Amino acid sequence: MQEKDLIPVLERIQKKYGYLPLQALKSVARELGVPAVQVYGAATFFKQFRLNPPGKYQIEVCMGTACYMAGGQVALDSFERRLKIGVGETTPDGEFSLERVACVGCCNLAPVAVVDNVVEKNVTPTRVDGILLSLGLSEENKENKENSNAQGK
Amino acid sequence: MSKKVTITIDGRRISAHEGEKLLWVALDSGIYIPHLCAIRGQDRPPAGCRLCFVEVGGRLGPVTACTEPIREGMVVRTRTPRVDRLVETAFRLLLSDHRLDCKNCTKNGRCELQVIARERGLGPDRDPLQPLPAKTYIDESPRTFVFDPGRCVLCGRCVWVDQQVAGVGAIGFSGRGIRRRVTTFGDSNLAESPCTECGLCVEVCPVGALFFKLPAKKTKGDS
Ligand code: SF4
Ligand code: SF4
Ligand code: FES
Numbered sequence: 001m002q003e004k005d006l007i008p009v010l011e012r013i014q015k016k017y018g019y020l021p022l023q024a025l026k027s028v029a030r031e032l033g034v035p036a037v038q039v040y041g042a043a044t045f046f047k048q049f050r051l052n053p054p055g056k057y058q059i060e061v062c063m064g065t066a067c068y069m070a071g072g073q074v075a076l077d078s079f080e081r082r083l084k085i086g087v088g089e090t091t092p093d094g095e096f097s098l099e100r101v102a103c104v105g106c107c108n109l110a111p112v113a114v115v116d117n118v119v120e121k122n123v124t125p126t127r128v129d130g131i132l133l134s135l136g137l138s139e140e141n142k143e144n145k146e147n148s149n150a151q152g153k
Numbered sequence: 154m155s156k157k158v159t160i161t162i163d164g165r166r167i168s169a170h171e172g173e174k175l176l177w178v179a180l181d182s183g184i185y186i187p188h189l190c191a192i193r194g195q196d197r198p199p200a201g202c203r204l205c206f207v208e209v210g211g212r213l214g215p216v217t218a219c220t221e222p223i224r225e226g227m228v229v230r231t232r233t234p235r236v237d238r239l240v241e242t243a244f245r246l247l248l249s250d251h252r253l254d255c256k257n258c259t260k261n262g263r264c265e266l267q268v269i270a271r272e273r274g275l276g277p278d279r280d281p282l283q284p285l286p287a288k289t290y291i292d293e294s295p296r297t298f299v300f301d302p303g304r305c306v307l308c309g310r311c312v313w314v315d316q317q318v319a320g321v322g323a324i325g326f327s328g329r330g331i332r333r334r335v336t337t338f339g340d341s342n343l344a345e346s347p348c349t350e351c352g353l354c355v356e357v358c359p360v361g362a363l364f365f366k367l368p369a370k371k372t373k374g375d376s
Contacts, residue, residue, distance in 0.1 A: 026338075034322070035347075037325035037337055037346075044329075
């Protein structure tokens with residue numbers, strides 16, 4: 001393997017596992033003969049790579065121009081607050097992961113989120129709660145998440 | 154050694170070796186040019202801090218002095234309105250992501266940011282840029298030093314000496330844009346990284362982001 005193969009190799013790993021496990025990054029670094037932190041740098045530089053396994057439910061919030069103008073950031077903030085994770089992260093129980101995407105092609109429904117490949121339109125903070133509720137994020141395990149997160153950080 | 158040539162910086166005639174980088178020639182002649190990222194002897198300077206701009210006769214726009222090779226007869230100006238504007242903007246951007254608190258900082262008085270502010274008259278911002286959320290995490294895990302990312306200017310000097318001089322490869326950059334930071338593999342703390350605590354990175358840090366711990370004070374009764 002040569003350094004120019006780094007990105008294609010990372011792409012293949014992500015295709016296979018759905019994300020880039022740290023162990024895999026270490027092996028790649030060993031193969032290339034470069035410090036592991038250098039491979040880590042490349043993996044975190046590019047938006048297309050994720051370092052956490054995707055959640056059971058994948059939520060993608062649109063940040064295209066129309067959605068952004070119509071309050072996409074508010075929707076994203078609400079998801080982050082409710083799930084207690086940031087973009088590119090997965091809840092500790094593996095249920096939800098959060099991404100931001102560029103235009104998904106239905107600007108008339110802005111702001112839009114794609115939840116498990118289904119387009120949700122007009123995603124207001126109330127709608128965020130509704131979506132999460134329908135996916136089983138109940139009040140009670142929301143509390144649990146708060147606790148487990150408090151320990152984790 | 155390459156041949157000696159004569160150049161002019163701010164009206165002063167200076168003799169220097171052809172091909173040497175302008176930044177070091179100016180500094181060695183007592184002419185100050187702001188700089189954070191360059192290290193003497195680098196083959197390919199990263200030119201990332203964008204602070205060492207100068208104007209060189211015959212070149213259209215300002216150029217970075219850390220990458221500009223010395224050529225016979227070159228005429229350099231270190232202060233022009235265009236240069237000053239670039240430097241001021243870069244400096245203000247740095248401060249918008251800096252936990253500024255000099256009087257409680259270990260580098261107070263020896264800090265390169267303070268030098269730049271003094272030399273270029275960039276006092277406290279009357280109209281500061283919107284600050285980024287302060288990074289509050291501090292890594293105190295190494296036995297001998299501390300890493301405080303809230304004071305890091307992302308110059309990359311520590312990364313360069315870690316990888317090129319010490320040959321360890323414990324630290325590097327991660328992320329990009331406003332998420333860019335100096336970190337270890339998997340964002341572990343330094344004690345869990347391959348870091349050998351050689352201390353080279355601490356010595357090259359131009360600001361208060363990497364600093365040595367004070368030796369534990371002996372209290373009365375210690376033998
Ligand atoms: S790093 Fe420099 S500018 Fe920043 S607080 Fe410390 S002394 Fe002040
Ligand atoms: S820790 Fe210091 S040397 Fe390293 S990038 Fe930050 S400011 Fe530069
Ligand atoms: S010293 Fe030239 S760009 Fe940083």
